Amino acid sequence: MAQLKDVLKKPSSFYDEFLRKPDNYQQDTHYCPGCGHGILHKLIAEAIEDFGIKDRTIMISPVGCSVFVYYYFDTGNFQVAHGRAPAVATGIKRTHPDAIVISYQGDGDLAAIGGNNILQAANRGENITVFFVNNAIYGMTGGQMAPTTLLGQKTMTSPYGRKATWEGYPMKVSELLSTLEAPAYVERIALTNGKNLMKARKAVRKAIQAQIDGKGFSLVETLSMCPSAWRMTPVDAKKWVEEAMMKTFPLGVYKDVLDEREVGSWHRALETVPIEKYHEILGLAHEGMEVEGDVESVPKIFRNPKVLIAGFGGQGILLLGQTLAETGMRHGWNSTWIPSYGPEMRGGTANCHVKISSDPIGSPVVSEPNILIAMNKPSLERFEKDLAPGGLLIYNTSMIDIKPTRTDIEILPLPATEMADEIGSLRVANMVIIGAVLEKTKILQKDVVLDSLNAVVKHKKFIPMNSDAINKGMEYARNYKG
Amino acid sequence: MAKELIKGNEAVIKGALLAGCDAYFGYPITPASEIAHAAAKYFPLAGKVFLQAESEIAAIQMCYGAAGGGVRVMTASSGPGISLKMEGISYSAGSELPIVIVDVMRGGPGLGNIAPSQADYNQIVKGGGHGNYKLLVLAPNSAQEMCDLTMLAFELADKYRNPTVVLTDGFNGQMMEPVEFPEPVKKKPDKTDWAAMGDAKTRKNLINSIYLDPEEMEEHNVHLQEKYKKMEQNEVRYEDYKLDGAEIIGIAYGTTSRVMYTAVDEARKKGINAGMLRPITLFPFPKVKIRELAESSKVKAFLVSEMSNGQMVDDVRLAVEGKKPVNFFGRMGGVVPTVSELLEQFEKAAK
Ligand SMILES: Cc1ncc(C[n+]2csc(CCOP(=O)(O)OP(=O)(O)O)c2C)c(N)n1
Ligand code: SF4
Numbered sequence: 144m145a146q147l148k149d150v151l152k153k154p155s156s157f158y159d160e161f162l163r164k165p166d167n168y169q170q171d172t173h174y175c176p177g178c179g180h181g182i183l184h185k186l187i188a189e190a191i192e193d194f195g196i197k198d199r200t201i202m203i204s205p206v207g208c209s210v211f212v213y214y215y216f217d218t219g220n221f222q223v224a225h226g227r228a229p230a231v232a233t234g235i236k237r238t239h240p241d242a243i244v245i246s247y248q249g250d251g252d253l254a255a256i257g258g259n260n261i262l263q264a265a266n267r268g269e270n271i272t273v274f275f276v277n278n279a280i281y282g283m284t285g286g287q288m289a290p291t292t293l294l295g296q297k298t299m300t301s302p303y304g305r306k307a308t309w310e311g312y313p314m315k316v317s318e319l320l321s322t323l324e325a326p327a328y329v330e331r332i333a334l335t336n337g338k339n340l341m342k343a344r345k346a347v348r349k350a351i352q353a354q355i356d357g358k359g360f361s362l363v364e365t366l367s368m369c370p371s372a373w374r375m376t377p378v379d380a381k382k383w384v385e386e387a388m389m390k391t392f393p394l395g396v397y398k399d400v401l402d403e404r405e406v407g408s409w410h411r412a413l414e415t416v417p418i419e420k421y422h423e424i425l426g427l428a429h430e431g432m433e434v435e436g437d438v439e440s441v442p443k444i445f446r447n448p449k450v451l452i453a454g455f456g457g458q459g460i461l462l463l464g465q466t467l468a469e470t471g472m473r474h475g476w477n478s479t480w481i482p483s484y485g486p487e488m489r490g491g492t493a494n495c496h497v498k499i500s501s502d503p504i505g506s507p508v509v510s511e512p513n514i515l516i517a518m519n520k521p522s523l524e525r526f527e528k529d530l531a532p533g534g535l536l537i538y539n540t541s542m543i544d545i546k547p548t549r550t551d552i553e554i555l556p557l558p559a560t561e562m563a564d565e566i567g568s569l570r571v572a573n574m575v576i577i578g579a580v581l582e583k584t585k586i587l588q589k590d591v592v593l594d595s596l597n598a599v600v601k602h603k604k605f606i607p608m609n610s611d612a613i614n615k616g617m618e619y620a621r622n623y624k625g
Numbered sequence: 626m627a628k629e630l631i632k633g634n635e636a637v638i639k640g641a642l643l644a645g646c647d648a649y650f651g652y653p654i655t656p657a658s659e660i661a662h663a664a665a666k667y668f669p670l671a672g673k674v675f676l677q678a679e680s681e682i683a684a685i686q687m688c689y690g691a692a693g694g695g696v697r698v699m700t701a702s703s704g705p706g707i708s709l710k711m712e713g714i715s716y717s718a719g720s721e722l723p724i725v726i727v728d729v730m731r732g733g734p735g736l737g738n739i740a741p742s743q744a745d746y747n748q749i750v751k752g753g754g755h756g757n758y759k760l761l762v763l764a765p766n767s768a769q770e771m772c773d774l775t776m777l778a779f780e781l782a783d784k785y786r787n788p789t790v791v792l793t794d795g796f797n798g799q800m801m802e803p804v805e806f807p808e809p810v811k812k813k814p815d816k817t818d819w820a821a822m823g824d825a826k827t828r829k830n831l832i833n834s835i836y837l838d839p840e841e842m843e844e845h846n847v848h849l850q851e852k853y854k855k856m857e858q859n860e861v862r863y864e865d866y867k868l869d870g871a872e873i874i875g876i877a878y879g880t881t882s883r884v885m886y887t888a889v890d891e892a893r894k895k896g897i898n899a900g901m902l903r904p905i906t907l908f909p910f911p912k913v914k915i916r917e918l919a920e921s922s923k924v925k926a927f928l929v930s931e932m933s934n935g936q937m938v939d940d941v942r943l944a945v946e947g948k949k950p951v952n953f954f955g956r957m958g959g960v961v962p963t964v965s966e967l968l969e970q971f972e973k974a975a976k
Contacts, residue, residue: 165838198825213831219821221693222833223686224716230683234690237674238648242823263679414672418809424670425639427806430627465801469630472803478630480801505887506964507800
């Protein structure tokens with residue numbers, strides 16, 4: 144077992160004793176002799192100590208040999224799913240912008256299973272620091288091929304050597320991420336000799352400082368030794384990093400725009416909004432006109448209206464239904480509105496079901512309407528047969544050139560589209576219909592309908608025209624002699 | 626305060642903010658997208674975080690991060706996305722993180738369709754992710770409950786440190802109904818004893834689901850099972866619809882229960898003594914009440930209806946223990962049972 148304290152002095156951001164470690168060696172790390180992880184831990188711990196950010200720091204342990212990062216760092220700690228550290232880091236950082244969030248990941252974790260997570264976090268410019276340990280292999284699971292495995296390199300799952308035409312090329316994460324605009328700083332380092340260690344130390348500090356300064360995403364890729372899975376001595380492992388790995392993965396700075404960025408420019412502070420304001424924010428503070436509905440004056444068949452409204456998308460079908468449901472609610476009744484949604488709508492037809500009732504409403508589905516509004520021909524053809532005996536059919540003669548066939552229902556043919564055109568906009572045809580419904584059923588009061596429109600209609604400029612249309616619809620229905 | 630006519634999906638978000646939700650992470654999918662739309666609109670106005678994730682896999686992990694940091698957080702999706710969230714759900718259950726997940730079920734399997742469904746009961750209530758875990762599962766059947774049960778979900782998630790699901794369907798999400806919104810929640814629980822918030826007080830805390838030592842892992846599992854037992858003791862919720870003296874007991878949740886209210890009323894008009902038990906919590910399941918009904922001499926039979934191949938009915942049968950016949954009527958693939966279909970089933974059960 145390599146003893147960290149033998150290599151370098153233990154920084155205070157490491158625990159004195161690794162009490163979370165379930166064995167008897169609580170002074171030692173769990174890493175193999177000659178492993179790069181321990182050295183990188185040490186550099187990170189030292190930076191955390193020197194910057195005085197131990198309390199603010201949250202370390203994320205990945206899945207891989209570094210799964211136990213939390214044994215060592217005396218900081219807040221998360222252990223997370225394989226490859227997901229950048230997503231978890233995002234969740235922590237966005238909700239705790241002042242925390243220093245450090246994601247520590249191996250190459251299987253970051254470049255294979257978590258490939259999209261790191262790419263997207265980098266692209267969003269998450270203000271986090273990522274330490275990426277590239278050891279060209281899966282250490283923990285016993286030496287399988289990683290995305291970073293070199294061409295020709297033999298692993299347990301590439302026993303004849305990695306072949307470009309079979310497994311593709313080693314993935315160059317630093318090069319890849321540095322093509323994105325958002326990342327602030329990306330560098331590749333190695334831990335092989337004194338000179339490289341000095342550079343590594345500088346890079347680690349720079350990447351953490353970038354986050355402290357609120358300058359956005361930084362990533363340090365570390366070429367790291369894995370003597371165990373490589374089946375080499377620690378000395379040979381270092382040599383292999385220098386002689387083989389560095390050829391494919393050249394060291395250096397791949398992106399550095401830190402000087403161009405203002406301090407705090409990628410710090411996403413949260414605004415505090417007093418909860419007393421929530422109802423206003425949520426649009427709940429308004430007081431609409433309300434009346435007490437009276438069913439006694441309503442013809443019996445319309446007392447619990449079950450309305451089916453059908454036509455083309457764009458004819459204001461859904462809005463018509465919502466206006467009725469909203470108005471019903473403001474009479475103190477229960478109401479439901481349910482649209483046909485999805486592909487059916489895209490196919491050009493739209494319909495919705497509205498129920499208004501003084502009793503609680505069970506199923507919101509209108510299978511046997513007592514009011515059917517057909518705005519186009521297919522709707523009349525499809526739904527006429529469903530109308531309850533004695534029910535009311537209103538159909539738009541401007542768009543329908545056939546006649547209803549039922550004789551046991553009340554029928555109001557209405558040239559809604561033409562009337563709307565005369566009023567000034569085809570869009571108010573649905574309001575003409577509402578007028579006719581009001582006149583015929585007497586269940587809803589006109590002034591409440593008009594007030595409801597304020598809540599339902601998005602384009603307020605149409606409201607005067609709407610009221611005109613409702614009046615014309617009422618008038619037409621009143622004067623219609625069938 | 627006036628009521629608002631609102632879609633169930635939007636009521637979820639208004640309820641969430643009133644419950645003090647601090648962050649929403651999600652990925653669009655029909656028929657749950659209005660939840661994301663409303664979150665995108667309202668969360669920033671309240672100084673809260675809305676972020677569109679790169680996938681449902683990432684969204685639930687962002688929730689893991691936020692919840693582990695001690696804030697109230699949620700996500701929402703439907704079948705294909707919920708399947709992707711299963712990884713994070715299992716981790717959250719293991720790490721005991723209070724996350725609220727809304728599942729607006731649609732037709733499946735596979736890409737299926739976007740029509741309403743209840744085919745993901747087993748996935749949510751029985752597992753779906755790996756390990757011996759349970760989720761608290763709430764099943765609203767109105768826009769009002771979409772608000773109320775979302776708010777309750779945040780309370781229960783915190784109370785038990787457990788991921789909590791609001792399990793609903795495309796119909797309930799798309800339907801508009803009057804909703805009365807309550808006052809915002811003023812006090813949220815203190816989580817400094819376990820959450821890692823990036824400050825001195827919580828520096829010692831670890832969010833974790835790994836226990837390498839099998840004995841320790843078992844101990845953690847025992848702890849979780851004890852917690853689930855407490856939920857079964859304290860959190861069962863159901864609605865009693867004309868159960869008193871009923872002979873045929875309908876059991877349905879969500880949209881199917883809406884159809885069943887009407888079917889019960891119609892059946893009664895025809896002289897059938899029908900009633901309905903509507904589970905509001907699917908875990909914990911109202912099995913004690915169902916057993917009690919099964920043991921009552923008055924009760925002749927049960928009728929379970931779901932928009933599925935029959936998933937909840939297994940739980941009903943376990944509770945009934947063969948004491949009375951349990952009939953099942955299901956529609957699949959996005960088809961909603963009709964009142965006349967259920968009425969026919971009540972008639973059949975009464976024979
Ligand atoms: C979803 C999932 N798949 C597979 C594993 C098994 N697994 C554990 S560690 C690991 C590879 C880690 O390799 P790397 O990220 O390169 O880290 P190293 O061990 O080399 O430091 C794998 C595949 C897992 N834990 N979770
Ligand atoms: S297997 Fe490799 S990466 Fe893992 S601890 Fe050993 S040397 Fe380090």
